[in-house]
Amino acid sequence: MTDKINTMYIALSITKNIHDWLFSVMPEGAASIVEMVLIALVYLAVFAVAGLYLVLLERKVAAWFQLRIGPNRVGFWGLLQTMADALKLVSKELTGTVKADKFLYNLAPYFVIVSSLMALAVFPFTKEFQAFDINIGIFFLIAISSIGVIGILLGGWASNNKFALIGAMRSGVQTISYELSVGLSLLTMILITGSLQLSEIVEVQKSGWLIVQGHIPAIIAFMIYMIAGTAETNRAPFDMVEAESELGAGFHTEYSGMKFAYFFLAEFINMFIIAAIATTIFFGAWLSPFGITESIPWLGVFWFLGKTLVLVFLMMWFRWTFPRLRIDQLLTLEWKYLLPINLINIVIMAIIVWLKLTIQF
């Protein structure tokens, strides 16, 4: 029993000491539960901090594009700004409409938050720093991100508000369509690795990042993945769902205070997750280019975060530059363009792998 738990939870040597200490102090069952709770708390803290600082990053990046400075009063360089915002949101009055379906209305934000948190658990931040390394890693990620849609639909429906309902319906349609593209473009890369397990995927990339190994079809897959990923998270140019200039605030019109904070933070965490998946699959997760810092494993965290943040910046760049697509144009893009290209791309990639034309270092 202990062996199985040990292979499932891999941690760095510092945490290995905590692990050993726990097991020496308490009986096995209790120790493993305490360990799980500890890991969950750590991830919750990571989630909260990451969410807050991503919001600040977005505001600063937006300000840079718009020729202004952004928050710089609260704390040095605005670093405490989102803390102040979070405190404000926590202390806000929770308004709710009388006719809203109370149970579903309260339940909706939790779907979004929980699915984001669960997805965050599988990423390989560095060599032995991964909370949950199951053998169906990628599949797990795609499945989890689909659960978030339920939260949006519930929120829109339970608000008893026409604008919210329109927003929620649009979002449901959009997310379900673009999941296909996300899944298929990831599948394209799995053809090279041959395994769904995330740590295996990183192992394969030791002989060259997958985007280099797969050359042309991998680049196409990456572009499709970025487009579809941006659409999955309801960000511009696909943010019809919460188009401020059209329908007020879309599906979260009726939410305020902490529940709104959940939706809001979940959007940013989703963006991080999409970027993190791209980093893992296409850009070699925590591997340094040409293996320059191979000997210092804990630098892997910085490589991982650095690559992820570059992709996050790319998504923010999209948001502040492009106008938004109309809902039917959005769906046309997916079903008539992205999906056929994706399918052809898979075939090309399969041919390249079969003929062993991938670039290996």
Add this chain to the structure above:
Amino acid sequence: MDLMKDYKTEVMTNEALQDLIGSWFPNPELDNVSKVEETTETEESSEETVKPSAPINPSLLEFSEEASQFLNISVKPEQLHSLMTQLKNNNDTQFDYLYCLSGVDWGEELGVVYHLESTTHRHRIVIKVNTIDRENPTLDTVSNIWQTANFHEREVYDFFGIKFNNHPHLKRLFLTDEWDGFPLRKDYVDEINMVIK
């Protein structure tokens, strides 16, 4: 290209317009003038021929050019709609652009003033129609001729109370539906909102 128009226009002069438009509504009294000249009174002619030596207007419309930049036509409410239709459809006049529709309270009468322009010939003209009925003034709508009149006539109804027959959606435009009175009339009194010097 058809778009880059030659800005010189074939404007019709006011006299030509007057003759053309007047000819559409000939005054039936004109036929009686020759008979009136011999006798001092007849039973057909109306009060207008009390002084037989006064010139009879050849048309039922009244034309005037004084105190205005354009040719003004005064028309009776009954002939309004047919005059407007002819003004738009006739090839020489072709007044297809109604650029201003204003209601006026002349003191005793309520009226509407139409400013028309032709986009092909570029001549302009002013039509005035008055009604003496202040309790329940009604005029014909021209919104089936120029669609811009839809909103303008609603505004005139809102501020002057003039109802327009056959208007598709005659409802107050700016003021709330429960508002009492017609503000731009000269006899409108509002203790709270009006500041009189």
Add this chain to the structure above:
Amino acid sequence: METTTVNSNFKSEEYFINMGPQHPATHGVLRLILTIDGEIIKKVDPDLGYIHRSIEKMCERDSYQQIVHLTDRMDYLSSHINNEAVCLTVENALELEVPDRVKVIRTIIGELTRIASHCLWWGVSGMDVGALTTYFYGFRDREMINDIFEETCGARLTMNYNIPGGLMYDIHPNFIKRTKEFVAHFKTKIPEYDRLLTGNVIFQKRMKGVGILTKEDAISFGASGPVGRGSGFSCDVRKHHPYSALDKVTFNEALKTEGDSLARYEVRIQEMWESLSIIEQLIDNIPEGEYKVATKAVIKLPKGEYYQKVEAARGELGVYIISTGTKNPYRLKFRSPGFSNLSLLNHIAVGGKIGDLVATMATLDIVVPDIDR
């Protein structure tokens, strides 16, 4: 209005949505009552009057100099041109000849106002379709114009620089230099605007073929300004009935035939180029002379009716004064461009989607105080 009771999925029923008075996309306090079937719009019913201030009634009690100050609150983005309209009407009625210097300065400031209004329109229209950054770029350039106005006229938005008879004070010594700097700067910016928005595929798909207005409908609805010109209706008052110094300059009238939102958008961009060219022709040749002609302290227009049209940034603004010889007008009517432009919204938005409605309203460029007066 009644709502139909629904006991099955609502997609097949029509329902009402209120794009209420406070809304980011209706430029000002405009309420639109939409009847929608799914995403398709069946009817648009504007509900006006939220900012009705009874300017026309107030004008019946104010003197002519005071009326000029009321006009800049109507279409506050082309306030100088509104002032000019009333001043021209009064001057034509009194048969007063203003010096050439006044005419040229009025034209230059009028064209600068037009550019400022179009900059704001561009920024806001990008924001309406989702490109949130364009707002800041449009306002950055507008700030330069506002600074020029502040130095000369004393105010940034409601300028009140015109009086019947001329201008209130002479131009500031820096005016010519700063205007030239602005023209040189802005010429590099319009291509930037084109790169950012006009050429963008997403933007073109949002605007092309959306909200089509045919030429006959444009004339029938009284659409003027860029809305009319986007449909091929040649209605530029500066060409057909020139006023101030506009008969001395050469410029092209921007016309397009397609009548969709992209055509209206491109007409306005072209108008910005034309305005720059007008300013360039005039800025170096401002004639010397007086900046106003003395009028009596109490202006009384002779008995009669007077009408003056000018080309405001939104279209054709008309001022109709009926005077009985006293010091207040008997009736003053403002023919506002936005009023006629809004009346065609129902005609062109029906059958499209909500996203198309927003894109169409962005290119109609209405300012609600202009409509409500």
